[in-house]
Amino acid sequence: MREFTVDRAADGRRLDALLGELTHGLPQPLLYKFLRKGRVRVNGKRVSQPGHRLQAGDRLECYLNDEFFQRPSPENAYLRVKPRFQVVYEDENILLADKYPGLLVLPDREEGVNTLEAQIQRYLYDRGEYRPGETFPPALCNRIDRWTGGIVIAAKNQPALEEMLERIRLRQVQKTYWCVVLGRLPRREGTLTGYLFKDSKKSRVYVGDSPRPGAKEAVTHYRVLRTNRELSLVEARLVTGRTHQIRAQFAAAGHPLLGDGKYGREPVNRRYHQSYQALYSREVTFIFPPGEGVLQYLSGRRFQVAQVPFEKLV
Numbered sequence: 001m002r003e004f005t006v007d008r009a010a011d012g013r014r015l016d017a018l019l020g021e022l023t024h025g026l027p028q029p030l031l032y033k034f035l036r037k038g039r040v041r042v043n044g045k046r047v048s049q050p051g052h053r054l055q056a057g058d059r060l061e062c063y064l065n066d067e068f069f070q071r072p073s074p075e076n077a078y079l080r081v082k083p084r085f086q087v088v089y090e091d092e093n094i095l096l097a098d099k100y101p102g103l104l105v106l107p108d109r110e111e112g113v114n115t116l117e118a119q120i121q122r123y124l125y126d127r128g129e130y131r132p133g134e135t136f137p138p139a140l141c142n143r144i145d146r147w148t149g150g151i152v153i154a155a156k157n158q159p160a161l162e163e164m165l166e167r168i169r170l171r172q173v174q175k176t177y178w179c180v181v182l183g184r185l186p187r188r189e190g191t192l193t194g195y196l197f198k199d200s201k202k203s204r205v206y207v208g209d210s211p212r213p214g215a216k217e218a219v220t221h222y223r224v225l226r227t228n229r230e231l232s233l234v235e236a237r238l239v240t241g242r243t244h245q246i247r248a249q250f251a252a253a254g255h256p257l258l259g260d261g262k263y264g265r266e267p268v269n270r271r272y273h274q275s276y277q278a279l280y281s282r283e284v285t286f287i288f289p290p291g292e293g294v295l296q297y298l299s300g301r302r303f304q305v306a307q308v309p310f311e312k313l314v
Helices: 015-022 028-036 116-126 158-169 245-252 266-271
Strands: 002-005 040-042 059-062 086-090 094-099 149-155 173-182 189-199 204-208 216-227 231-238 279-286 302-304
Touching: 015 028, 015 040, 015 059, 086 302, 094 116, 149 158, 149 173, 158 173, 173 245, 189 245, 204 245, 216 245, 231 245
Parallel strands: 149 279
Antiparallel strands: 002 059, 040 059, 086 094, 094 149, 173 231, 173 279, 189 204, 189 216, 216 231, 279 302
């Protein structure tokens, strides 16, 4: 509990406005929720009206956790976001989140607050499963690009994190994507192979047919689901997991992803009003061999998102 005395400068101010300052910009819906639940008292009495006018000398009692009064930082960013991802699957060890396109998975120089990581922390905080400094902070086991939607795996404890990362390294976690590419592929099913070289200065990768220093092998199996005159809906299954792998390989094959501003064709993107790559992490399958581990119970299980937003384009 925190207690404050309203000074003369705050005389006549609305309760919600002052609370917003004291909590350094806590989202309004959450403030209103705390008021409805009687978590704020003025002169010992519960006040549920956000517009209640305060007077100098009023005693304000806030029955909120200390985290809400800390200044914004990467460590407490989760308190200022609202979970907007869909839960694909969840148990005591892991959470599979369906991330919407446009949301960063982790903070960068432009966005340090509203990320998938922060939204998952907030989701578990509200459920009483995450307490900073007391419990394990949920950690992401894989990443996808900001404008790629779909499944991201989060671990709820250290053993689950370590095991999932190791199983991903051993290619025991199969990731399947859906994408819309331009044109018709020559075969209904096939495999794209090559060597990807990353140009960090240009933030893009290039595909080559043979090894070269710094290049990494990339293998993608694909299956055409349906086509029309100009587009194809394709299922792509990663064997390797390289940066921009699907985007770069299909572009190198002459079939860039619709909406891709880096590897695609801008005139077509504009015609379809697609401002980001039509790529979605649709499915995750756990193909664990017999053995032990805290996640062994997941072996053989497959999880899919409810819907891919662009699938009706084809």
